[in-house]
Amino acid sequence: MILGLLCWTREVQYWESLYIHRRKVHLRTGGIIPTVAQQLHRENIEHVVQEALERSGVDPSHLSAVATTVKPGLALSLGIGLEFSQRFVRQHNRPFIPIHHMEAHALTVRMLHPVAFPFLVLLISGGHSLLAVARGVDDFLLLGQSLDEAPGDTLDKVARRLSLRKHPQCSTLSGGQAIELLAKNGDKKRFNFRTPMGQTPDCCFSFAGLRNDITITITKKEKEEGIEQGTLLSCVNDIAAATQHTVAAHLAKRTHRAILFCKANGLLPSSSPTLVVSGGVASNQYIRKALTVITETTGLHLLCPPAKFCTDNGVMIAWNGVERLREGKGILSPNIDVRYEPKAPLGVDMTAEVRAAAIRLPSVRIKISS
Numbered sequence: 018m019i020l021g022l023l024c025w026t027r028e029v030q031y032w033e034s035l036y037i038h039r040r041k042v043h044l045r046t047g048g049i050i051p052t053v054a055q056q057l058h059r060e061n062i063e064h065v066v067q068e069a070l071e072r073s074g075v076d077p078s079h080l081s082a083v084a085t086t087v088k089p090g091l092a093l094s095l096g097i098g099l100e101f102s103q104r105f106v107r108q109h110n111r112p113f114i115p116i117h118h119m120e121a122h123a124l125t126v127r128m129l130h131p132v133a134f135p136f137l138v139l140l141i142s143g144g145h146s147l148l149a150v151a152r153g154v155d156d157f158l159l160l161g162q163s164l165d166e167a168p169g170d171t172l173d174k175v176a177r178r179l180s181l182r183k184h185p186q187c188s189t190l191s192g193g194q195a196i197e198l199l200a201k202n203g204d205k206k207r208f209n210f211r212t213p214m215g216q217t218p219d220c221c222f223s224f225a226g227l228r229n230d231i232t233i234t235i236t237k238k239e240k241e242e243g244i245e246q247g248t249l250l251s252c253v254n255d256i257a258a259a260t261q262h263t264v265a266a267h268l269a270k271r272t273h274r275a276i277l278f279c280k281a282n283g284l285l286p287s288s289s290p291t292l293v294v295s296g297g298v299a300s301n302q303y304i305r306k307a308l309t310v311i312t313e314t315t316g317l318h319l320l321c322p323p324a325k326f327c328t329d330n331g332v333m334i335a336w337n338g339v340e341r342l343r344e345g346k347g348i349l350s351p352n353i354d355v356r357y358e359p360k361a362p363l364g365v366d367m368t369a370e371v372r373a374a375a376i377r378l379p380s381v382r383i384k385i386s387s
Contacts, residue, residue, distance in 0.1 A: 055093035062101050077109040082348065084114040084338025086121070088358035090144070095357035106351035113349045114338045118329075119363045121337040122295040123151050125322045128336045132291055132320065137279055139272055139308070142296035142329075143169030143193075146222045146268075148275045149364055150284050151293075154340045155347065157364025158284065160275045160371050161220025168264050169298045171224040172196050175231050175260050180247050196257045197301050203258030208234055210263040212270065219372040220275045222267065231260055265307035266383055272308060276315045277376050285317075292317045300324035306385045314381055 070077065085102040087095060106113045123138045135152045146163035166174075176182075176192030187195035210230055213223045238250050250256065272292070279285045292312050298304060299321050312319040326333060341347050349355065 051091050051093045054091060055097055058094050058097040062097060066101075066105070077105070077111065080109070080111050082112040082114050082338055082342055084116050084334050084341075086118050086334055087115040087355055088117055088361035090118055090357075090359060092357065092359040095359065099355060099357050103351070103355065110351055113351055113353070113355070114341050114347055115349065115355050116334050116337050116341075117361060117363060119145060119147065120155065120157070121333040123149065123157070123293065123363075124154065124337055124340055125295055125326050125333040126293045126320050127340070128332075129322060129326070130320055132293065133286075135285060136291040136293055137272075137275060137285060137317070138293045138295065139268070139275075139299075140296045141168050141268060141294070141298035141304075143167055143173060143298070145296065146224075147363060148220050148272060150279060154344055158367045159362065159364045160278065160367055161222065161271055162368070163222040163224065165223055165225035166228070167298075168222070168224055168268065169193055169296075171228045171264065172260070172298070174228055175256075178232055178235055178246075179253055179256065180249060181253070183247075183249055184253070193298060193301065196261055197303060199254045200258040200261040200303065203254030203256070205255070205258035205262040207252065207255040208259035210234075210259055212263055212266045214267070214271075217372075218274070218375040218377065219368060220271045220278070221368060222271055224264070224267070227263060227267070231256065261301070261303055262385075265301075265304045265385075268304060269307040269311050269381075269383055270378060273311045273315065273378055273381065274376050275371070276311070276317060277378070278371050278374055280315075281374070281376070290317050292319050294319065294321045295327055297328040300327040303385060307383050310381065310383050310385070 083102055083106050085098055087099055102113065105111070119140055122140050122142070126132055134156075135150050138149050138151050140147050140149070144167050146167045147159060148161040150158040150160065152158065173192030176187075176195045181187045181190075181192065181195040181199070184195065184199070186198060190198065210227060213227050214221070235250070235256065236246075238252055238256075239246060239248075242250060244250070276285075276292070279290075285291075292308070294305065294308055305319075305321060309319055311317075321327065
């Protein structure tokens with residue numbers, strides 16, 4: 018759940034935010050457990066919002082609106098946020114702006130850079146993976162999405178299978194961060210994991226098969242080294258490096274095809290076209306470098322928000338509210354009932370058209386030095 022409180026003056030001078038996430042708790046449980054997240058939301062939301070208002074010196078009556086994530090996401094967490102937000106806007110008679118989580122990720126970069134529509138966006142996180150053309154604040158063309166799990170989920174699960182929490186350098190890191198750290202000292206060529214969907218000419222993603230291949234390799238190495246599951250392998254750095262490289266290559270190749278499709282169909286401006294990469298996995302520097310190889314090859318400008326704005330955060334929800342407030346889109350009176358949606362597509366689905374185009378990719382060598 019994310020809730021953004023908006024205060025509007027001559028310019029946007031304030032957007033305070035709330036994102037309830039107790040990292041240490043989730044590290045102890047090996048990932049986000051929906052019921053745990055829900056309880057943390059319930060315990061913290063009221064006093065965090067109150068603290069945000071007090072520290073900003075803003076009275077609720079001065080807020081232009083309240084923007085809250087209502088889709089997609091964990092149902093239990095969305096429910097807590099929506100319930101609190103609707104109670105809040107009715108108490109203070111403020112407009113309410115329901116926010117699509119992925120729309121917020123896509124638009125965050127416009128808070129930091131003067132990026133005009135249209136632009137291509139790659140959203141990669143622990144729960145989502147998609148490619149879309151952003152044509153307006155609420156106007157998207159979906160070119161591809163994950164068919165199973167998201168890249169951040171894959172990295173976290175591989176890290177968990179490798180027991181990286183027991184590694185002295187990784188005990189306080191998320192799974193994806195641990196993989197990235199250990200990969201810096203690993204040999205990505207030692208394990209040759211196959212890039213997914215190599216024979217499927219579209220822009221969709223699949224990571225479940227890759228994770229299965231990695232799990233088989235880990236099990237095999239444990240037998241070779243005579244250790245039980247839960248003990249660190251001697252080759253853990255190499256597995257991390259190979260995993261990260263294969264995920265990066267998959268993301269890069271699908272993005273490459275999306276760029277070629279956009280160019281062939283005039284979906285991006287001919288002058289200074291832009292690729293925006295956002296979401297938690299976008300903070301991975303190796304993946305950014307892989308995507309840079311593609312944008313330099315195709316003549317696009319790559320933009321990524323700072324890491325603190327890549328992961329889920331309240332600022333991006335508030336900014337999405339600002340964008341909608343400016344254009345008068347999706348602003349509701351406080352008495353209108355809103356439902357949360359755990360699953361919600363983004364924009365108009367163009368995946369069938371992309372597949373039908375069957376664009377063949379030219380060979381591009383993704384060579385990245387650690």
